[in-house]
Amino acid sequence: MREPVLVANGQGFWGDSILGPLRLVREGPLHYLALDYLAEVTMSIMQKLKSRNPDAGYATDFVAMLDRSLPEIAAKGIKVIANAGGVNPSACLEAVLELARKKGLKGLRVGIIEGDDILTRIPQLLAEGEELRNMDNDAPLSSIQEHITSANVYIGAPAVAECLAAGADIVIGGRITDPALVAGPLMHEFGWSGEDYDKMAAATVAGHIVECGAQCTGGNFTAWREVPDMARIGYPIIEASADGSFFITKHEGTGGLIDRRTIVHQLLYEMGDPKRYLGPDCTADFTSAQIEEAGKDRVKISGVKGGPPTDTYKVSISYQDGYKASGQLTVAGPDAVAKARLCADIVFERVAMDGVTFDDEQKLVEILGSGVCHAGVVPEMDPPEVVLRLGVKDRDRKKVDRFGMEIVPLVTSGPPGVTGFAGGRPKATDIIGYWPALLPKGQVTTSVRVEEV
Amino acid sequence: MVKLGEIAQARSGDKGDGSNVGIFAHNAEDYAFLKRELTVERVKRHFAEICLGHVERYEADNLLALNFILHDSLGGGGSASLKTDAQGKTHGLAILEMELER
Numbered sequence: 217m218r219e220p221v222l223v224a225n226g227q228g229f230w231g232d233s234i235l236g237p238l239r240l241v242r243e244g245p246l247h248y249l250a251l252d253y254l255a256e257v258t259m260s261i262m263q264k265l266k267s268r269n270p271d272a273g274y275a276t277d278f279v280a281m282l283d284r285s286l287p288e289i290a291a292k293g294i295k296v297i298a299n300a301g302g303v304n305p306s307a308c309l310e311a312v313l314e315l316a317r318k319k320g321l322k323g324l325r326v327g328i329i330e331g332d333d334i335l336t337r338i339p340q341l342l343a344e345g346e347e348l349r350n351m352d353n354d355a356p357l358s359s360i361q362e363h364i365t366s367a368n369v370y371i372g373a374p375a376v377a378e379c380l381a382a383g384a385d386i387v388i389g390g391r392i393t394d395p396a397l398v399a400g401p402l403m404h405e406f407g408w409s410g411e412d413y414d415k416m417a418a419a420t421v422a423g424h425i426v427e428c429g430a431q432c433t434g435g436n437f438t439a440w441r442e443v444p445d446m447a448r449i450g451y452p453i454i455e456a457s458a459d460g461s462f463f464i465t466k467h468e469g470t471g472g473l474i475d476r477r478t479i480v481h482q483l484l485y486e487m488g489d490p491k492r493y494l495g496p497d498c499t500a501d502f503t504s505a506q507i508e509e510a511g512k513d514r515v516k517i518s519g520v521k522g523g524p525p526t527d528t529y530k531v532s533i534s535y536q537d538g539y540k541a542s543g544q545l546t547v548a549g550p551d552a553v554a555k556a557r558l559c560a561d562i563v564f565e566r567v568a569m570d571g572v573t574f575d576d577e578q579k580l581v582e583i584l585g586s587g588v589c590h591a592g593v594v595p596e597m598d599p600p601e602v603v604l605r606l607g608v609k610d611r612d613r614k615k616v617d618r619f620g621m622e623i624v625p626l627v628t629s630g631p632p633g634v635t636g637f638a639g640g641r642p643k644a645t646d647i648i649g650y651w652p653a654l655l656p657k658g659q660v661t662t663s664v665r666v667e668e669v
Numbered sequence: 670m671v672k673l674g675e676i677a678q679a680r681s682g683d684k685g686d687g688s689n690v691g692i693f694a695h696n697a698e699d700y701a702f703l704k705r706e707l708t709v710e711r712v713k714r715h716f717a718e719i720c721l722g723h724v725e726r727y728e729a730d731n732l733l734a735l736n737f738i739l740h741d742s743l744g745g746g747g748s749a750s751l752k753t754d755a756q757g758k759t760h761g762l763a764i765l766e767m768e769l770e771r
Contacts, residue, residue, distance in 0.1 A: 257748050352685055436758075438678035438765070477678055477695075480732050484691025486682040487736050490729040503729045542751055580744065580751035589759040592718030593766050607751035648748040650685070 220455040221405045227251035228429030236451045244467030250397035251298040259366040260534035260648045262302040273304030301388045316669040324669045327384025329375045331662035332391040335367045348653040363535040370530045372496030376400020379664040395423025406458040417500035417522020418460035426452040432482035434472035445471025461518035474513040498522040528654040537649030539616045542607030543623040546636030549600045555631040556583045556604040572618045580607035616644035674765035681761035686746035688757025693734035700733035
C-alpha cells in the first residue's frame with residue numbers, strides 16, 4: 217500500500233480543455249488520473265451516433281487526449297479512470313487498444329465496466345412491474361416509453377475498484393458517477409470495504425470537490441481578481457490517506473488558487489441537502505467535513521461521516537421532448553433596448569400572420585446587455601448596444617422552423633441599427649428531456665473485462 | 670445596509686429545473702447574521718423575476734454556508750431551456766447583490 221495516493225481530475229465535463237489532463241501528466245507526480253466526459257444530454261447524443269454506426273457512441277475526445285499522452289502515461293505508471301465509454305464502452309476499449317498497439321505499448325491493460333446501459337432492458341423492466349417513475353413529477357415511464365433515447369444507471373466506486381483489481385491500467389466505464397472516479401481508486405489502494413461508510417463518504421466528498429476540474433482551484437471563483445495566472449490554472453489533485461482524510465492541492469508552478477474559500481465554493485456546487493448527499497455507495501454528510509488550510513494551495517479535509525446508501529440506483533433516462541430553436545441579432549443604439557423589444561414583437565407578429573403562434577412559456581425574448589441574467593436583481597440598463605436573443609420550443613418541428621425564418625428579415629424591415637446576424641437561419645433541434653428515476657439495486661449487475669495489448 | 674457581496678461569496682449551479690445557490694460567510698459573526706436575516710422569503714423576493722417556484726434553505730454550519738434551492742428558475746432546465754443562463758451559473762453572483770439592514 218502506498219500512502220498518500222494521488223488522484224487528479226483532468227476533465228470536469230464534456231467539452232473541458234484537453235490541456236487539463238495533458239498538463240497533469242506532464243507537470244508533476246500523479247498516481248491516478250480521473251476524467252469525466254459525460255453530461256445528462258451526452259448519453260442521448262451518443263445513442264444517436266451509435267444507432268447510425270455500431271462503433272460510435274463514446275467520447276472520442278478521450279482517445280484524442282490519449283493519442284497525445286499515452287506513452288508518457290504508461291511510462292510514468294499513471295492509471296486512468298474515465299467514464300468515456302459513454303453508451304459503447306467496448307468500442308472505446310477497441311479504439312484505445314488500437315491506439316496502444318500503434319504506439320507500441322506492449323503490456324498495457326485496458327479494462328471496461330459494463331452493465332449501466334439499460335436502454336434495451338426497459339420493456340422487460342416495465343413488464344416486470346418496475347415503474348421507473350420520474351423523481352421530479354412522479355409520472356410513470358410508460359407515459360413516454362416510445363420517446364426514450366437513452367437509459368443509464370449511475371454506477372458507483374466498487375465496479376471501478378474491481379476493474380483496477382483485475383489489473384487494468386486504464387479503466388473505461390459508461391455512466392460511472394463523478395465521485396466514483398475518485399472513490400474507486402481509493403477503495404482499491406487502501407482496501408476499503410464498501411461498508412466502511414465514513415471512508416466512502418470521505419471519498420465521495422473528495423470526488424465531489426474535484427469533479428468539475430479547475431472549479432475548485434480558482435475557476436469560477438467570486439474573488440477572481442485574487443487568482444494568479446488563470447490561463448495556466450492547475451487542475452486539482454487529491455492526496456489521500458488510508459484513514460479517509462485528504463489534502464486538495466495542485467502541481468507546483470501551475471496557476472490558480474486553492475484555499476478554504478475555493479474549496480467551499482465547490483462543496484456547495486449543485487448541492488441539495490448537505491446532510492444527505494445521496495450516491496450509489498453511501499449517504500455522505502457534507503456538514504461533517506472539517507476544513508483547514510495547510511499551506512500554500514493546500515487544504516485538508518477530515519472527519520467526514522457517512523451512512524449506508526439507499527437500496528436503489530438512480531437512473532438517468534433521456535427522451536425526445538419536442539423541438540427548439542434560437543437566434544440572435546445585435547441592435548445598436550440609440551434606444552437599443554426599445555428597438556430590440558420592437559424587433560421581438562415584430563417577429564412573433566409576423567409568424568402569427570402566417571398562422572404560427574406560441575404560448576408565452578414556449579417563447580423566449582432576452583435583451584442581452586440590459587441585465588438578463590440578473591433580471592429584477594439589478595436595474596435594467598440601456599447600453600449603447602444589445603444582443604437580442606429570440607427562441608421558441610414546440611412539439612411541432614415545422615412551427616419552430618417557421619419562426620427561425622423571420623429573424624434575418626429584421627435587418628431590412630425593422631428599426632435601424634440591426635446587425636450582427638451570423639450562422640444562417642436557426643433550425644429546429646431536438647429537446648432532450650431528462651427523466652431521473654430509481655431502480656432497485658438487485659435489477660443491475662455490472663461486469664468488468666480487461667484486455668492486454 | 671450591507672451588500673452581501675461584501676461579507677460573503679457564492680456559487681450556483683443547476684438542479685433539474687431549479688438552481689442551487691450556495692452562499693458562505695468569511696467568519697462566524699457574518700454567518701450568524703446571514704443565518705438570521707437571509708430568510709427563504711427574502712431570497713424568493715430577491716429572485717422574484719427569476720425563480721417562479723418555491724425556495725428551500727439548508728444550513729451547513731461547518732462551511733459557514735447556507736444553500737438555497739430555487740425551484741422553477743431555469744425555464745425548463747437542461748436541454749429544454751431556451752435561456753442563456755440555462756444552468757443558473759450566474760445566480761450566485763445575483764444573491765451577492767442583495768442588501769440587508771445591519
